[in-house]
Amino acid sequence: MSAPLLRVTGLTRAFGGLVAVNALSFGVRPGEILGLLGPNGSGKTTALNLISGALAPDAGRVELEGRLVSGLPAHRIARLGIARTFQLVRPLPAMSCTENVLAGLAFGRDAAWDGEALERAEALLALVGLGGKGHLPAEVLTYVDQKRLELARALALSPRLLLLDEWLAGLNPTELRDGIALIHSLREEGRTVLMVEHVMDAVRSLCDRCVVMNAGARIAEGPPAEVLADREVIRAYLGAEDA
């Protein structure tokens, strides 16, 4: 087993009396797609927010390639190589698609500006299937295209680790097939992905391993087929009677 790219140890965050993430530990290996699963409210998005620096943890550590990143502001973490998409899609609405991607290019790990940046932006838009739409303002795009745009913006940061927060949610069957193929192609490029996902078909076909959370804590970890058959996982999703 290779050393993890991302190591999360004892990560904890409470909101008032509610412990949203409770002593969560797991690792993401280089080049793998790790699924972070769990019923609604189990703390998946909070965990992503803690990793990306949107929130600071109350306790615990997040290390990227052995370097402590928890506690750093989000922009530092982004520059060190963790990029993300958002559960509720957040394009920069009044800016063009090209400018949206430039936003990812201009300040990231492998930053580019001017002519080279424009070329890379076009290439990234083409990669996610938005070729030729660079001049359109982001707000006129369809929902699925806004999701593609967000992915292109995240990839523009040349991330070591990509966090996808329910990137496949809300897509129709055709879009879903294309979306899965797109994430699959990211893996082919050797990218490392941590994805929060509810679409089980996608989890089965994409993820190398899964971590399942319930009530803020990890309840299972392993290959998708294994964890999805786990009694405790089924209990968490469906209740005790079906387990």
Add this chain to the structure above:
Amino acid sequence: MSRNALIFALLVLAALSAVPWLDSGFWLALSINIAQYAVLATAWAVFSGPTRYVSLATAAFFGIGAYTVAVLGEALPWPAVLAAAGVIGVLVSLLVGFATLRLSGVYFVVFTFGLAELIRQLVTWFEVNVTRTIGRYVFLDITQAQIYWQLLGLFGLLLILGTWLRASRLGFALRVIGEDEMVARHVGIDTARAKIALFALSALFMILTGAVMAPRWTYLDPAIAFNPTTSFQVLIMALLGGVHALLGPLLGVVPMALLFEVLSANFPNHFSILLGAVFMLVVYAVPRGVIGLLARTQRRRVA
């Protein structure tokens, strides 16, 4: 603004510098007034336009500039006075920037409004308790024409900086912040630093405007220097013109400065009420500014 547009604008400014030779009375006074608001409103929009942070601190910075001249004007040579005003003002703006980092929306507005009042009260307290004189005379050997030329120079400098900024990474960062600050942080933008840098730059021009204008009054007290109406007038001018283009605010400054002139000459006792009415009218009728109206008619013509 493109490079050609900038050069054209600078040539127009150079031509306008002839005004004092044509008339040294009413028209020069009016030109000074317009030039003053042109710098203030454009400086305001340089920060507030892209970030969408509505600042009411204009009066605070303008006042710092003016009051520095009132205190130091006779003690130091003029360039040193301007430099001192600039340094003091930028330090204050950095301080305010750090303090207001985490404020957004209405909290920022209220804080900046309070700032002008706070500084006015502090200066008043200091003058009453320490120097024991409230109000100062500004007798400097600076003519109206010189005031006007300095304002034109400031405006030209601001246009050059603004043009550079729009094409720069910092300017782009501010637009991203204005669109979505959360996203800005997650694409690696140090939002705090970008906002503070621009806030200080914008403040510097307001401070220098206040300093340049100070000799015009001959008598200054904190209530004149830190008059909160300045903040509102500048805000409404910038909004009327449009804050998303560098020359947008100017389109609001010219008609508004003329209107304020007419209003304060004819209805001196009802000026504030009328100002409020104008404010509401602008926000309801031209929410995207004159620039927005122009862009819309242009689009219609194309379609």
